[in-house]
Every structure is written in structure tokens, then in C-alpha cells.
Amino acid sequence: MLPARVLAVAPLALVVLALSGCSSWVCTDTTAKRGTAGARVEIVHTYGQRLGVTVEAVGWRLEPHPQEPSRGDKVHFDYRFEGAEDESGPAVDACAVDKKRVALGCQTIHSSEAWPEPDGTRTGDDWLAVEHPERVAGVLFVPNDQSYDRRTCETDVKDGGGTHPPEPATVGDQL
Known part of the structure; x- marks a missing residue:
């Protein structure tokens, strides 16, 4: 059994360590695993739980x-969010893909930028620039929510850390 004096000093020692900057050992960054892309996906938070929102x-x-008509064809796509809030909501990567599901062009779309419809859905359209539009076989969405940009341990040791969304999808990624 430890003496009472040691037990009384232990909390004070932890406070001193925390205030001196030695608390960085508790800050950890992890990256969520990218989910399987699809033409209709249920959006998941960085921790993997479902948000009750789908995008199609x-x-x-x-x-x-x-x-920019002189720049040639681009991919013009229409999408619909179901279950998204009006003012803030999830964001997902939309990608034009070829027959092998290789990304030809991607960007993040936000549900808050879509138009509210009478049935409660939010709809929108957007454009994807791709180098070879003739190779496009479809548009897919990556289900990971990209709307929450949490601080990292590197930028804020005290309040940073936790699970972050996967890196946004880019040209050449296998979806």
C-alpha cells in the first residue's frame, strides 16, 4: 500500500505534467477507412455510424x-440527398468513374448546397471535369462524411486528435 503522502502528491504531479506540455501523449490522430462507393450510398460519420442520410x-x-462550351464535354450529374438537415449536413465525394470503377474526376458536394424539395429531399446538380470524358461509365459517391474537419494533434495538441475522414477521392483511385 502506498503512503498517504504519495497518494496526495500524485494528482498534483499529473497537473504539472499536463501544464508543462507533456500531455501530448494523449492526443492521437486516426483516419477512417474509405467506404465502398456506389450510385446510392448511406452516409457514415468518421466513426462509422450511419447518419440516416443517403445520397443518390x-x-x-x-x-x-x-x-465554357469551348472546353468540350464535362460530366453533368444530378443528385438527391434524403434525410439531410436544411442548414448543415454531410458532404461526400462524387466521382466520375470508368468501367473498372477508377476515378476520372472527383469533388466534394455538400447537402447544404442542394435545393430543398417539398418531399423533404434535397436535390442538386454539379459538373466534373475529366481528361477523357469518353471513358466515363458512371458517377459514384464515397459514403464517408467529409463535412467535419477536426483539428489534428499537429495543429492543436490540447483539442485536436480523434478520427478524421479519409483523404478525399482523387483521379486514379480505385473505388
Whole structure:
């Protein structure tokens, strides 16, 4: 059994260590594993729990962007979020893919930027620039929520750390 004096000093020693900057050993960063992409996916938080929100590609086509018609075809796609809140909500990576599900062009879309519909869904459209539009076979969404950008241990040892979204999908990624 430890003497009472040691037990009384132990909490004080921990406070001194924490205040001196030695508390960084408790800050850890992890990255969530990228989920399987699909034309309709249920969005998951960085910890893996479902958010009750789905996003679906309801159509896509190749056509010139009206503001840049001389740049050739781009992927114009329509999407729908179900279960997303009005003001803030999840964001997911949308990617144009080839027949082997290799990403040809990606960007993050936010449910808060979609238009609210009378049935409670939120709909929108966007454009993806790809180098070879003739290779596009579809548009897929990565289910991981990209809307929460938590501070890292490197930028904030005291309040940073935890699980972060996977790196955004990029050209060449196998989805």
C-alpha cells in the first residue's frame, strides 16, 4: 500500500505534467477507412455510424458546360440527398468513374448546397471535369462524411486528435 503522502502528491504531479506540455501523449490522430462507393450510398460519420442520410446519383450526361462550351464535354450529374438537415449536413465525394470503377474526376458536394424539395429531399446538380470524358461509365459517391474537419494533434495538441475522414477521392483511385 502506498503512503498517504504519495497518494496526495500524485494528482498534483499529473497537473504539472499536463501544464508543462507533456500531455501530448494523449492526443492521437486516426483516419477512417474509405467506404465502398456506389450510385446510392448511406452516409457514415468518421466513426462509422450511419447518419440516416443517403445520397443518390439520379442521372448524368456528357455535355459542354454552358459557361465554357469551348472546353468540350464535362460530366453533368444530378443528385438527391434524403434525410439531410436544411442548414448543415454531410458532404461526400462524387466521382466520375470508368468501367473498372477508377476515378476520372472527383469533388466534394455538400447537402447544404442542394435545393430543398417539398418531399423533404434535397436535390442538386454539379459538373466534373475529366481528361477523357469518353471513358466515363458512371458517377459514384464515397459514403464517408467529409463535412467535419477536426483539428489534428499537429495543429492543436490540447483539442485536436480523434478520427478524421479519409483523404478525399482523387483521379486514379480505385473505388
